[in-house]
Amino acid sequence: MTIIAHSHRHDHDHDHDCGAAPRSDLASLRRVWGIAGPLRGKVARGIVFRFLQSMALGLSFGVVVWVVAGLADGRPMTAGWAWQATGLMAVSLLGQLLFAYLSTCEVWIASYELAGQLRLSMLDHLRRLPMGFHLARHKGDTVTVLTTDMQMVEVFFADALPRIAQALGLPLVVFLVLLLRDWVVALATASSVAAAVPVFLWSSRRLSLLGIRRQDAQAEAGGRMIEFVQGIAVIRAFNRIASGQESFRAALEDLRDISVRMVVTLIVPVVAIAVIVMLGAPLTIWVAGQRHFAGELPVGTLITTLVLLFSMYAPLLALIGVMESTRIADASLTRMDRIMSAQPLPVLAAPHAPFGFAVRFDRVGFGYAPGKPVLRxxxxxVPERSMTAIVGPSGSGKSTxxxxxxxxxxxxGGAITIGGTDxxxxSEERLNALITVVFQDVxxxxxxxxxxxxxxxxGADLAAVEAAARAAQAHDFIQALPDGYATRVGEGGATLSGGERQRVSIARAILKDAPIVLLDEATAAIDPTNERAIQAALARLVADKTLIVVAHKLSTIRAADQILVLDRGAIVERGRHDSLLEAGGLYAQLWSHRTRAAGWRIAREDSVGETA
Structure with missing residues (x-):
């Protein structure tokens, strides 16, 4: 399943689409149709069934015209004729019910399957994108694409697209009936429709960019709402409820303004199209009347024209209501394209396997933004089954x-290898199987x-999970919970303390049992009681592993096989603890600062003299 991308740019700023060429409704329909993939057959059948439903309705109009025109021409009503008309009306009713049912089954099922496949495809693509893509986007924007934008496309397939077919079916039947009765009158009825088409196409192009801006504004409002709810504790603690709400309110006002602009922009073309189309009624009546007075149009055909005239125009006017749905669906696809056109990390078609678990950085350079290197x-x-610690000032590139x-x-620039393999x-699967990461933020x-x-x-069973929890010093507190291992942790582990969440994450890492462990100091913000338990858990995790640890507490890395000291993205020192202290460089300074900080105490101002 693929989304047809109109742009290969993936800047998260929505303004980059504002200069894109507006599309007509026909181009938007082709674009939406392009994503249906293997479900096109089901969608097409649903559209055909909805078209046949409309034509079945047209049959009932045809029966009425047949009877009225016959009576006007002096044909006597007979029982046989009445039964024929009744039978055709029954066929019309059954046809409408049958085709409506078949269309609903096909189109709704197809729209749900399509939305599900699109979401899975997008989630898989998001998984393979570099972290920089995600960090550059507001999380609410991605959530909105996966929810609101996807729902707009789903609704378009389930409702708007069939409505287009339904709106065309009845007018086509009416036009064919009129064409058979009198081609001049038929062309008169179609002339106003033809005149309204250019206005329709022009107005739909004007709405194209507004649709994109509206969806972007909705995404911004969603992002502000997520940010407000997630940060409610901080907002309340600092008494910033008003300012937090103001940010959300501003985003909602932007959404309101662009929605109002869209409605205002719609009003003039909608009225213009309706007026042009409905002008066909007096024109057709005048043409039909002139031909009747000239003796070229029988009274039965005149009555037929008057009966069918408005049944041709009303469904076409309903198409105007689909215009906004088409624009929004197209805008939603544009927003999806920003994600799907982003380039994932490249993977070779024939991936290689590593030989061992030694890690090597070879002249590696990296920056999160062009021209701003973080590593130089x-x-x-890092030899196999050894421990390497990385220390340095904040911003030196440790976590990078x-x-x-x-x-x-x-x-x-450069290369990173595991077991001699870049x-x-x-393959992504093999690399993920080799590495376990334990971050400070669980x-x-x-x-x-x-x-x-x-x-x-x-697929791990309870025994394996419990063994990992014991090794992570988590089993006892888990057993003390009301439901033990079946206890629900809430969103983000909200029902657990920080130390408990950290031990659960370590148990998860122990269960994975990867040969390489990356540890972003897990005890930096943990109280002493939990720290002892977590240190014991980490000792079990890293046993016989290739370990790289970013150290925030220098006391935890004294036993490291090697210590790398980073400063401004470059390694300025390397060695063991004692030799680095003797060298008197940056590491010795960091150690000295840590030693002095360990003796700091917070004292009241009136007791400073006593503690001095």
Missing amino acids: DVSFT ILNLLPRFWDVA LRKM TLFAGTIFDNIAFGRP
């Missing part, structure tokens, strides 16, 4: 090294504790 010519080797190894980003030559998913630990090894 970084080279080091951890982010590059699981290939959250690709290096800008990361870029490995992510737990809504569900049970069992689910969150078993996330490390899909």
